[in-house]
Amino acid sequence: MNVNHMNITQGMGVAELIEEMGRSGVLGAGRVHRATKLLRGMIDDPEMAIFMSVAGPLVPGGMRRIIRDLIDDGTISALITSGANLTHDLLEAFGGAHYRDYGFDDEKLHQEGIGRIGDVYTRSEDFEVFESEIQEIFSCIFSAKPHISIQELIHEIGGHLDDDMSIIRTAHLRGVPIYAPGIIDSMLGLQLWMYTQDNRICLDAVKDMHSLSDLVFSHERIGAIILGGGLPKHYTLASTLLRGGVDAAVQITMDRSETGSLSGAPLEEAKSWAKAQAGSNLVTVVGDATALFPVILAGALSELQGEVGD
Template structure:
């Protein structure tokens, strides 16, 4: 089969562009097209539950509404993410914002109460509001646990659901997940501003987070699902938690990974998905696609194309 040269025209749609990528079928463009085709198949498969993992600053990087939309439309069953993305979702839910174009002199930014994440910025004033509001929510949850006789013990997944039920923001990932029975897991939750505030709250209040308790929920979800597809945006702990949980049943049935990391160091973040088959984290014969590139560019492209082509 020959390589077709790309033809770009004025006013072409995203799907027309991805079709050009598919016809070329090589290098990064071909990988993007194959990932988009696989995403269409995953969404169209009524027997497949989709697990999504988020690593890196996906909420500060502009993907909050995309993830919220997937939850609202019940495209995904499980979200596995970092504590940082949880924190930044709540930052916006409490009225804070993420900013751009504030410069790159980090000492001056620090003096002005501004934190930088590459080209994204946050203000310390917004974090002060976050800290105040999340402590109020922790207090409400702690009182509820006492009244229910739970002895102050709660799993991470249940804690995040309870937080989501107390948020007044229709675009919040946590709120939408709580309302639409989408399960959120954050195995590295303590390594975040959310975790820091949680630790501070527990110094004077009874609230015990049971991380192992999450495996009861997660293993049930894995075994209840006829098939599982995974969308892994970035690598790290969320990617591994997604794959390792499916080890219980021989691995995922399909998966898409978008990452900027390289495989040469042996890191999980840069490992091609095919490698997961050697660990039974992906099934033999599973359909897998790894795309090397910036998640904030590639995932919106393939999702926009996929939504144009699904069977709704």
């Protein structure tokens, strides 16, 4: 079969663009096309629960609403993320924002109370509001439930928010669990530590495994959307170990495989650990998730709406 050269025309839609990538069928274009087809099939499978793994600065990087909408419309059954993404969701829920176009003079930024994440910026005054608000929420939650799992804590936090665009609030309202096994490694975790200076609590990480395991075994098939790597990726895949792994997964990562790191490992490697089923449908796309996932998702949704067929 020949590699066909892509034909880009004026006014073409995203689904048509992805079809042209599929006509080429190789390298990154081919991977984006295959990932789109797989994601479409995952979303369209009523017997499949989709776990979404989110690592890296995706909330400050402009993907907050995308993740929130996937929860709101029932596409994903669980979110596994870093504490940092939860922190940044809360930052905006409390009235803060993420900014751009401040430049790269980091010493000057520090003097002006601005923190930098690549070319995304935060203001110290927004974090001051975050700290004050989250401490009040902690007081309400822990006074009633001093022994609580991480997932339960995040769920309870959602009940104290009134921002309709919040990931945490939307998950609370829709009953979608959020797991953050590395929550302590974040500003949210730092605020938990600050709270324990005057209060005794038990944040039970092991308890999360009970509810996550119940979720895994209550569905016929498990799919995964893995954006970035690290702890959220491993927690997502390892949660399916006792059932022989995921049935399908799309991974978007910038990391390389040569060092043996989990973040850069091809999904096929998970088969050797029974974290992906034999015969599972797996696609890895190398690139920036903030650029690629919106395109892949838009293509999959367009196909589901009948814009472009197989």
